Amino acid sequence: MRQLVRAAHIGPSLAVVALATLLAIADGLPAQRVLLVALAVLAGQLSVGWSNDLLDEARDRAVGRSDKPLASDAVARRTVLVACVLAVVAVVALSFACGWAAGAVHLAAVASAWGYNLGVKSTVWSWAPYAFSFGGLVVFVSLADSPPQWPPWWLPVVGALLGVAAHLLNVLPDLDDDERTGVRGLPHRLGARLIPRVAAAVLLAATLLLALGAGIGHPASLVGLAVVVVLTAAVLLGRGRVPFVAAVLIALTDVVLLLAAT
The missing domain is CATH 1.10.357.140 (UbiA prenyltransferase)
Structure with a gap:
């Protein structure tokens, strides 16, 4: 079992x-x-x-x-x-x-x-x-x-952006094995160096949309946006595993903001 x-x-x-x-x-x-x-x-x-x-x-x-x-x-x-x-x-x-x-x-x-x-x-x-x-x-x-209630249009879009980022980050550890067996999706074409940066850009877009949808003046939106900006800088400037870890933390921040916005 x-x-x-x-x-x-x-x-x-x-x-x-x-x-x-x-x-x-x-x-x-x-x-x-x-x-x-x-x-x-x-x-x-x-x-x-x-x-x-x-x-x-x-x-x-x-x-x-x-x-x-x-x-x-x-x-x-x-x-x-x-x-x-x-x-x-x-x-x-x-x-x-x-x-x-x-x-x-x-x-x-x-x-x-x-x-x-x-x-x-x-x-x-x-x-x-x-x-x-x-x-x-x-x-x-x-x-x-x-x-049944339809969500505001921006919530599914945020969910979609989170999904794209999840895909990019989830594939990262398996890039070499996938390449050896003929799997070449979008992350494989981007490469290990670009994946965290593209994921961070996608997540930053999700954060901005969440902030706008929930109301840019909302305290949670402002705090979340500030955290994501700092983490995005870590993705762009960090070395080793720092960009990957920072991108994952952005994703977690966005999930919290998504829950706060619903």
Whole structure:
């Protein structure tokens, strides 16, 4: 069971579930609906994580990824396949339990993430599924309310920008292994040196949009903007791992601001 959980990319999966749950709480959804949103997002993330390892098994074996349970034979392929199918069934049921409109949006976001796994990640459009899925997550949570509510236009755009930055930073540790197996998405074309800088620029744009959307005079907006400006300077001027760490901290700051703005 532990290896099956590892194969689901459980760390990033739980981070997305936590973000959706906090957004639902910030939107004032009732407790039962918050739970439904969390379970739907968890099922979707599990299906995405397991499908990723199933589709990448041959590539992971080729580069000796001992951290991948499938590639290291720590878990049977059939077990992961059955779990993935069950997760797909669960995400359909749980998504529509949040409402037809909300369910349709969430399933589109999950399908987008599957599209990334199925090959978009090897193209210059590798950022697009992340943008669509993270933006869609914000819309899904709002539509899960009763009655359904459309978020202000800038909130899904901020979610999309956060998704692009997450993609850039998430791929950074795997650049060499990906190159060896023919995966050349946008981050691979940018290279390790440019990735933190491009991610910081994207996150700075998200911060500015959040500040404008929430009201530039809002104390949280001003503090967040000041923090991001300092961290952006660290990305541009830092050496070694400093740019990467600073970019991650910008992303965390933006998530806090996103929650404060909802």
